[in-house]
Amino acid sequence: MISERGMAATRIADVASRAGTxxxxxxxWFDDRDQLLNEALGFSEDxxxxxxxxxxxxxxxxGERLRLLFEASIADPDWTLWMELWTxxxxxxxxxxxxxxLDERWRREIAMHVREGQAAGEFDSSRDPGEVALxxxxxxDGLALQATLGDPEVAPERLHELTIEAxxxxxxxxxxxxxxxxxxxxxxxxxxxx
Amino acid sequence: MISERGMAATRIADVASRAGTxxxxxxxWFDDRDQLLNEALGFSEDxxxxxxxxxxxxxxxxGERLRLLFEASIADPDWTLWMELWTxxxxxxxxxxxxxxLDERWRREIAMHVREGQAAGEFDSSRDPGEVALxxxxxxDGLALQATLGDPEVAPERLHELTIEAxxxxxxxxxxxxxxxxxxxxxxxxxxxx
DNA sequence: GAGTAGTCTGAACCGCGGTTCAGTTTTGGA
DNA sequence: TCCAAAACTGAACCGCGGTTCAGACTACTC
Numbered sequence: 001m002i003s004e005r006g007m008a009a010t011r012i013a014d015v016a017s018r019a020g021t022x023x024x025x026x027x028x029w030f031d032d033r034d035q036l037l038n039e040a041l042g043f044s045e046d047x048x049x050x051x052x053x054x055x056x057x058x059x060x061x062x063g064e065r066l067r068l069l070f071e072a073s074i075a076d077p078d079w080t081l082w083m084e085l086w087t088x089x090x091x092x093x094x095x096x097x098x099x100x101x102l103d104e105r106w107r108r109e110i111a112m113h114v115r116e117g118q119a120a121g122e123f124d125s126s127r128d129p130g131e132v133a134l135x136x137x138x139x140x141d142g143l144a145l146q147a148t149l150g151d152p153e154v155a156p157e158r159l160h161e162l163t164i165e166a167x168x169x170x171x172x173x174x175x176x177x178x179x180x181x182x183x184x185x186x187x188x189x190x191x192x193x194x
Numbered sequence: 195m196i197s198e199r200g201m202a203a204t205r206i207a208d209v210a211s212r213a214g215t216x217x218x219x220x221x222x223w224f225d226d227r228d229q230l231l232n233e234a235l236g237f238s239e240d241x242x243x244x245x246x247x248x249x250x251x252x253x254x255x256x257g258e259r260l261r262l263l264f265e266a267s268i269a270d271p272d273w274t275l276w277m278e279l280w281t282x283x284x285x286x287x288x289x290x291x292x293x294x295x296l297d298e299r300w301r302r303e304i305a306m307h308v309r310e311g312q313a314a315g316e317f318d319s320s321r322d323p324g325e326v327a328l329x330x331x332x333x334x335d336g337l338a339l340q341a342t343l344g345d346p347e348v349a350p351e352r353l354h355e356l357t358i359e360a361x362x363x364x365x366x367x368x369x370x371x372x373x374x375x376x377x378x379x380x381x382x383x384x385x386x387x388x
Numbered sequence: 389g390a391g392t393a394g395t396c397t398g399a400a401c402c403g404c405g406g407t408t409c410a411g412t413t414t415t416g417g418a
Numbered sequence: 419t420c421c422a423a424a425a426c427t428g429a430a431c432c433g434c435g436g437t438t439c440a441g442a443c444t445a446c447t448c
Contacts, residue, residue: 006285008202011405023406025426033406080284087281089343090274091200099343134340134347135360141339142332149283149293153328166329169363205435217436219396227436 007037007084034092041085042098048077049105059178062117067175069110070167073140074160079148082141107133114171124172136167201231201278228286235279236292242271243299253372256311261369263304264361267334268354273342276335301327308365318366330361 001010001018012023012033019026030036052072059065085102088095110133117123140163146154154162168174195204195212206217206227213220224230246266253259279296282289304327311317334357340348348356362368 006281009285012407013405022427024408024428027407028425083277083281083284086339086343087200087277090277091203096343100345103340103345130347131356134337135333135356138336138340139329139333140336142334142336143328145280145335146297146328146332149280150290151294151297153324162325162329206437207435216397218398218438221437222395 002037002040002084003078003080006080007088010037012036034094037088038092038094038098041081041088041095042102044078044081045085045098045102049102049109052076053109061122061176062113062120063122063173063176064178065113066110066117066167066171067164067178069113070136070140070163071160071178074144074156074163079144083145083148103137107137110136117171117173122173127170127172132170135170139163139166139170196231196234196278197272197274200274201235201282204231206230228288231282232286232288232292235275235282235289236296238272238275239279239292239296243296243303246270247303255316255370256307256314257316257367257370258372259307260304260311260361260365261358261372263307264330264334264357265354265372268338268350268357273338277339277342297331301331304330311365311367316367321364321366326364329364333357333360333364 001014005014012026015036016023016026026036030039052069055072056065056068059068085095085099089099090096107130111129114123114127114129114132118125118127118129143154143159143162147156147159164175195208199208206220209230210217210220220230224233246263249266250259250262253262279289279293283293301324305323308317308321308323308326312319312321312323337348337353337356341350341353358369
């Protein structure tokens with residue numbers, strides 16, 4: 001609902017009817033509208049990161065993990081939700097905390113894989129992992145923002161190209177390709193094995 | 195008021211009292227709240243660009259103009275207003291138009307100076323001016339976003355450094371320094387002359 | 389100095405939507 | 419089968435704030 005109507009315009013009645021229930025029933029579970037919306041935002045973003053973390057564990061090299069990190073964050077998440085969270089965080093202290101937590105988690109994750117890749121001799125070791133993470137994350141934010149707002153110059157395909165190119169430039173190294181369908185891997189491994 | 199309270203929370207009464215008048219007086223000049231807020235956003239951003247364009251005209255090289263462009267947009271504008279405009283543009287068609295117009299103006303301006311610098315042999319000519327503009331503008335958006343949200347890792351000083359460095363990397367060339375106080379130039383010129 | 393267009397005021401109107409509340413239904417356990 | 423806690427409903431309450439409106443006040447013209 002937040003993604004559709006925006007934080008400001010999302011009424012308890014909207015959430016209730018989407019859930020097939022009534023406004024008072026929603027308020028039975030949440031103290032008030034504020035808490036409902038705040039928890040919804042945090043929950044949604046956390047869920048995205050959780051599922052991403054899980055998929056990352058299946059990959060063997062830092063380069064692959066970094067590529068998945070960015071490809072997933074281009075394709076999957078609901079950027080409008082992020083935008084709502086940003087604006088919300090300007091004035092709501094709980095929103096500010098939520099954003100800070102999520103953002104730190106995100107940049108820490110990037111930096112970690114950069115560091116691992118450097119330790120493995122896979123990436124240019126002269127770059128500061130924290131700075132790479134900050135630059136890459138910020139550029140992605142900016143580009144995805146344009147794309148989400150329907151900028152014709154940042155169509156999905158272009159967003160993908162520009163992001164990966166820029167990450168590689170910040171990183172000082174090239175990221176390996178991924179299999180398009182992660183689910184195929186099992187089959188391929190089996191085929192190789194047999 | 196939009197910058198302080200946010201678009202959603204800005205009431206006609208807020209605007210009225212700030213203007214030293216009454217809500218009906220505000221509605222005498224604007225059809226309704228929607229029009230008021232939309233015009234306020236467009237007006238404010240236009241004014242920033244107008245004043246910037248004026249200051250740019252005083253500089254003689256594309257490199258100086260590009261640097262001023264970014265330094266001014268780091269220091270001057272009210273980024274919270276941009277954020278409000280972004281979120282607003284997700285759902286309001288007039289907001290969408292306003293944003294598109296302002297964004298195009300901004301990127302066109304950057305690209306123009308990039309092109310001029312390339313033609314003058316000042317910058318690396320192998321870069322696509324449109325792409326440089328898009329990347330630089332997007333990264334600035336992303337970084338300024340973090341800074342505005344109070345990210346401790348993107349303090350004002352760091353925001354400035356990172357932005358200029360990144361612009362130079364996208365551009366493939368170094369940007370010249372500017373005099374800190376443009377108003378001093380007259381005095382300096384007079385001093386030199388005397 | 390009378391008239392008129394332009395500007396504004398105070399008061400009221402009114403719908404929207406969050407929240408409350410008094411009860412009703414449902415659930416799960418003894 | 420019964421009971422108590424949990425989950426929910428329908429209706430009403432209530433403040434907020436955008437908008438309207440009937441008149442006043444101002445400024446400017448003839």
